[in-house]
Amino acid sequence: MPIRIAIVDDNINLLRSISQNLSNFEEVTIVFKAMNGQDAVSLAGTEHPEVILMDIEMPEMDGIEATRIIKTKFPDIKIIMVTVFDRDDKIFEAIKAGASGYLMKDEKPSRIVAAIEEAIEGGAPMSPTIALKTLQMLRQQVVVGETVVQNIESVSSPEVFNLSKREFEILEKIAEGITYQQIGDKLFISAKTVRKHIEHIYEKLQVHTRFDAVKIGQQNHWF
Incomplete structure (x- = not known):
């Protein structure tokens, strides 16, 4: 059975592009698309995706707040941030909100699908630059x-x-x-x-x- 996913992004062109690219992979099926965090929260309860690809900066409700609410209501849903932001504060906020992974938007479609599979297995997929930043943050706190x-x-x-x-x-x-x-x-x-x-x-x-x-x-x- 393909993995049920959702895509949330306020940029209609990026939303369409990601959807079209991922639709070519039989490993996943898109159950809904949304352009803001509020709609994502509402649809998560009715469409029951297994993984949500979540943008950060969006109108009405940003992706981090939407992630926090969805993880509280539906803890089994995996959420992967897919964004242009690689700032330390955004990474930290997303992790605290319950995100299962963090990818940059320039990742290849095959890598995004691989990350979805990894999240389903309980992993924490990250783009290399994000993983490096995360390790650097951890090194500042843990010896x-x-x-x-x-x-x-x-x-x-x-x-x-x-x-x-x-x-x-x-x-x-x-x-x-x-x-x-x-x-x-x-x-x-x-x-x-x-x-x-x-x-x-x-x-x-x-x-x-x-x-x-x-x-x-x-x-x-x-x-």
């Missing part, structure tokens, strides 16, 4: 234990994590930011099988998101 850093940096081979050849191939595809269906097509396996392999990858790497899995690979120069 990372030396032991943890050494454990991450001392591992240099996928075999140490017991990754199979197929799992490593899928991890490489994850790093490309493509969808489960596209990974399956490239490796001649079903999307369902891809999901199962990714579950095993997360378990072996002891992570919960694509970002964290790819980060371990990058730190160890696997790709």
Whole structure:
């Protein structure tokens, strides 16, 4: 079953563009579109999307306030901010409001679909620039234990994590930011099988998101 999504943006051209681009992916189906936060709150209760792509600056009610209300009323709905703002204060406010992820509007459609899938799995998808800013904010507040850093940096081979050849191939595809269906097509396996392999990858790497899995690979120069 495709993932039920909604798109909220006050720019009619961007709303139309994102809708058209995502409609080409069978992994998702658009259940509603809205141009302000107030309409998003109302429609969320009647259309029951699984994921909402939410703009920030909008009339009547902005995306952060809409996110806060929707997460209070419907905590199971995942909300990904899709915006042009990469300011620290907006990122922090969105996270506090309950956003599950934060993407820039210039992301490729395939990356947006991958982020939707990641959010459904309980992950926190972010554009690279946003992830870096988030890490910088965390570093200002939290001192990372030396032991943890050494454990991450001392591992240099996928075999140490017991990754199979197929799992490593899928991890490489994850790093490309493509969808489960596209990974399956490239490796001649079903999307369902891809999901199962990714579950095993997360378990072996002891992570919960694509970002964290790819980060371990990058730190160890696997790709």
